[in-house]
Amino acid sequence: MAAGLVALLDDIAALAKLAAASLDDVAGAAGRASAKAAGVVIDDAAVTPRYVVGLSPARELPIIGKIALGSLRNKLVFLLPAALLLAAFAPWAITPILMAGGAFLCFEAAEKVIEALSGAPHDATTVVTADAQELEERQVAGAIRTDLILSAEIMAIALSSLADQPLVNQAIALAVVAVAITVGVYGVVALIVKMDDIGLALARRPGAALQKIGRGLVAAMPIVLSLISQIGVAAMLWVGGQIIVHGLEQFHLTPIPLWVHHAAEAARHALGGVAAWLVSAFLSGVVGLIVGGIIAGVLHLIPRRH
Template sequence: MSGLLALLDDVAGIAKVAAASVDDVIGQAAKAGSKAAGAVIDDAAVTPKYVQGFSADRELPIIWRIAKGSMINKLVYLLPIGLLLSNFAPWLITPLLMLGGGYLCFEGAEKVAHALGVGGHGHTDHPAAGEEPEDPAHLEEKKAQGAIKTDFILSAEIMTISLAAIPESNFWMEAATLAAVAIMITVAVYGAVALIVKADDAGLAMAAKGRLGLTRSLGRGIVRAMPYLMKALMVIGTAAMLWVGGNIVVHGMEILGAPWLYDQIHHAAEAASHVVPENMMGAVKWAVTAAFDGVFGLALGLALIPLGEKIVTPLWRAVFVRKAH
């Protein structure tokens, strides 16, 4: 009997350790994933365009297919690459992170320029992309593959940012945390996309079939609100990209031995936080830092637009578009 009690006590101890490890993984994954806010929001904002033009019954299957492709991108390709970098070439993480931050700044600035009508193409494809095949199955395949390729870039940013945010730990903790980040973010992004895409259908159904006047009014309200929601999501996503991208580059410069800009932003945020009540100091410091990071991100992104549009994008299309055709 004493042996059985000792065994049960050991099992209980192991269960507690396992539960604590799971809590650590989830906690670290949540913190690491939050650092990739800009890319996550942009991912959620971009994906709905890939189901436009399809019948309502094909929207969710397409989103499901893209979500599976996103999970494969993160778990099969990007997670092993991230672990290899972390364990064998950690010095590469900061430069790669800065490269991803620069891409976020470029994407955000391109959207701003496009909105102002002064250049930039946002996420629009090359001219040949308008020549869509007539066969719906072929078109669906093309759209899904395009979305998965776009997701690969955004997922690479998310995983790199998350990897840099994970505290120093062992190989298995890093692997479990990155896997948790991949699963949590994919479920959150594509769950949100599914809700966004089907919200107008739900609103139309409520407006047409609702038994109560309140239900019908709510349905009409949802339908009217969806275009504004999409615009708001794009604005928030663009702002988040510029802020996060700028922050990554500024912080990377500081790590690589060029701390001047980081120090100036830090001092400005500190000074601003001391002119408000103590309970608001943290919020003001964060807001000022984010504002300066965002302004820097916009300036850097605008400077990168000619490089992206004249060199990087044509090379990408020459390699991948021709290969696809």
């Protein structure tokens, strides 16, 4: 009986070690997947603050909370099952889907570059409504629709880095990525949109130092928001272009990937690893700008129905 108990304890210890190893695999996989999706995450954080512009400051955090819940629903209810089905039955489709999403990111970034150069938004519209609740619901719905596209790209990028994992580990890792990225992105967004309120509160506090910090925060926020928007555009071009370059390589369409690789390697030998990354990111961004510009040009040539 004692021998049986020892054997049982050995089995439990072995299972515990296996579970711990599995958790380590999941944690490592989730970390790698999150890192690969970082560029799209930056874009997600850069896009969201514009959805609370023009609304009551008292409604900013509740609106961001609604968008965050919608984002989490997008990832866990719709995209996670779709990603697992792809991994199980059509892994060959992951690269084309990634490339399509990358092309969309390039197009969105190219449109923003065109807007900046032309000085006028390409889809400028005026929203006229006397109902604040209706406007809020419209903004939230628009943000969640945009998030669905960005979240799909995040989940597809994450899935592409989990091909060596069992299906259960893929599911857990994707769920971890979904929750962590949603909390991180919308936590940062909430901090950004309330930073001017924090600055005003500090400016009213006694003490010259606090008041100076508060006024500095209020003055800095327009610059910060503009910088975040520009970083978001650069991230879209970099990530979208890089996805397209890697996709071309997967399909053995190698001239462009080889040019990027050779230029990065030349930079590595001359200046080191950081220079290689910068050259690769810059050239990927150039590819993204060209692809996005072509798509935008074609779409602008198509007559629009009114």
